[in-house]
Amino acid sequence: MTRPARVIIDLPALRHNFNRVRQIAPRSRIIAVVKADAYGHGLLRTARTLAAADAFGVACLEEAAQLREADITNPILLLEGPYSASELPQITAWDLQIVVHDDSQIAMLEHARPPQPFKVWLKIDSGMHRLGFPPAETRRVWQKLMSLSSVAPGIRLMTHLATANEPDNPMTERQLQVFKSAGEGIEAERSSANSAGILLWPESHLDWVRPGLMMYGISPVEGKSSRELGLEPVMSLQSSLIAVKSLRRGDVVGYGASWFCPEDMRIGVVAAGYGDGFPRHSSSGCPILVKDIRTRITGHASMDMLCVDLRNIPDVKVGDPVELWGAQLPIEEVASHAGTIPYELMCGINKRLRCEEHGQSENPL
Numbered sequence: 442m443t444r445p446a447r448v449i450i451d452l453p454a455l456r457h458n459f460n461r462v463r464q465i466a467p468r469s470r471i472i473a474v475v476k477a478d479a480y481g482h483g484l485l486r487t488a489r490t491l492a493a494a495d496a497f498g499v500a501c502l503e504e505a506a507q508l509r510e511a512d513i514t515n516p517i518l519l520l521e522g523p524y525s526a527s528e529l530p531q532i533t534a535w536d537l538q539i540v541v542h543d544d545s546q547i548a549m550l551e552h553a554r555p556p557q558p559f560k561v562w563l564k565i566d567s568g569m570h571r572l573g574f575p576p577a578e579t580r581r582v583w584q585k586l587m588s589l590s591s592v593a594p595g596i597r598l599m600t601h602l603a604t605a606n607e608p609d610n611p612m613t614e615r616q617l618q619v620f621k622s623a624g625e626g627i628e629a630e631r632s633s634a635n636s637a638g639i640l641l642w643p644e645s646h647l648d649w650v651r652p653g654l655m656m657y658g659i660s661p662v663e664g665k666s667s668r669e670l671g672l673e674p675v676m677s678l679q680s681s682l683i684a685v686k687s688l689r690r691g692d693v694v695g696y697g698a699s700w701f702c703p704e705d706m707r708i709g710v711v712a713a714g715y716g717d718g719f720p721r722h723s724s725s726g727c728p729i730l731v732k733d734i735r736t737r738i739t740g741h742a743s744m745d746m747l748c749v750d751l752r753n754i755p756d757v758k759v760g761d762p763v764e765l766w767g768a769q770l771p772i773e774e775v776a777s778h779a780g781t782i783p784y785e786l787m788c789g790i791n792k793r794l795r796c797e798e799h800g801q802s803e804n805p806l
């Protein structure tokens with residue numbers, strides 16, 4: 442028996458959420474976003490489970506290379522495009538699509554003489570002010586790209602939404618309007634929707650949607666649970682109790698001796714900590730499940746362990762199961778308690794954790 446801390450990835454749930462995207466945006470093609478090791482879910486297992494995706498979105502060449510080396514043939518889009526001209530030969534070799542968001546990338550393309558022209562997505566900054574050309578430059582850049590022999594015909598247009606997770610924020614409609622006007626008269630396929638756009642803004646769906654978070658079963662919308670949105674959590678972080686102790690009122694628990702027992706009580710020690718990616722910051726009071734019963738963490742998580750309040754758990758013993766987040770305890774709740782977002786928790790999962798898959802992927806690893 443090895444350390445009980447582990448991550449469980451529910452592959453049928455992943456497939457269910459992907460089908461949910463299809464259901465919600467039936468006229469759009471899907472770029473399944475699998476950057477950052479598929480938000481901590483495992484790049485290859487995720488891509489194999491989502492073999493039906495019209496394309497995969499990744500953040501860099503290394504992620505794309507992992508997919509191609511595993512014989513994954515779906516189109517792949519580098520969401521931030523090439524970072525330098527030295528990447529271009531590999532982009533050709535792996536047949537990757539690129540985002541062009543800056544003049545420096547146009548300069549790279551001007552000097553390139555690839556055997557096959559690059560498939561390009563032109564990114565417009567419709568108001569988020571992260572990546573993309575100013576809307577007024579759309580036509581200039583479009584024409585420039587069209588004139589390059591290194592760029593394939595069929596250039597597409599994309600933008601990114603800053604506040605799509607806020608149903609009452611007028612910024613999304615403004616961004617969509619800016620994006621629409623910027624591309625007026627340009628014949629091209631378009632993309633703007635991330636998960637929140639897919640779920641809340643049908644007018645953002647356009648030709649291609651780019652779901653990340655929702656495919657992993659997480660709600661991007663505050664106050665709306667993933668269940669309410671018809672999504673199923675894919676990742677759960679589980680472990681078990683490795684010690685149960687009876688303490689006296691006033692006894693302290695953990696580093697810093699910052700937590701005191703308010704009465705005589707039992708405390709459990711769970712094999713999971715910040716060394717696994719569990720947030721140390723404000724872990725005290727965080728909800729956690731022991732034997733499927735909700736309780737809370739006492740004191741700060743340490744590297745490999747954390748302590749839990751066992752007052753309301755009957756017949757508890759070493760070896761009893763613990764869920765830190767997952768199907769029974771939404772990661773959204775844990776993230777909110779820790780002052781962060783589910784994205785950060787999932788991406789922070791440490792590689793040392795054992796990972797188990799539930800359900801078969803279409804092409805098992």
Ligand SMILES: *Cc1c(COP(=O)(O)O)cnc(C)c1O
Pocket residue numbers: 474476520601634635636637651652653654655661
């Ligand atoms: C990460 C990313 C997405 C996916 O966003 P979610 O909020 O996870 O759905 C979509 N588009 C781009 C350009 C991204 O970088």
